[in-house]
Amino acid sequence: DPELNPRLRSAIFAARKENLPKDKIETAIKNATGNVAGENYEEIQYEGHGPSGTALIVHALTNNRNRTASEVRYIFSRKGGNLGETGSVSYLFDHVGLIVYKAEGVN
Known part of the structure; x- marks a missing residue:
């Protein structure tokens, strides 16, 4: 949750500033939280x-x-x-x- 995680909120802001698509941001968050099988x-x-x-x-x-x-x-x-x-x-x-x-x- 970006509201509770200032580092995540900052990273999302930087990604949006660079015009990264929302689906790419969401995929990156899923990968980072370990919600993808086989990814550590x-x-x-x-x-x-x-x-x-x-x-x-x-x-x-x-x-x-x-x-x-x-x-x-x-x-x-x-x-x-x-x-x-x-x-x-x-x-x-x-x-x-x-x-x-x-x-x-x-x-």
Whole structure:
């Protein structure tokens, strides 16, 4: 339920902003919730350095660790960064909370 899940609500908003069809969004939600037989999704955290040595943490939901790692590594390198080992930049961050706001004017 997007009303109770701010991360889901944000993802749906971003997908709609990119003109993703509603049926594709619903299929992605079904896949992520495990309502598709044989599909197991897991959340993975990648760490690395972006342009000018900027520390980055990427959270991803995937059903294929190898494919996702390869894609994230490619994006890091294409933008002048590099994918690091677990713990390579996470020590630089403190998770202090989640900010949720009501998006007005979104349909």
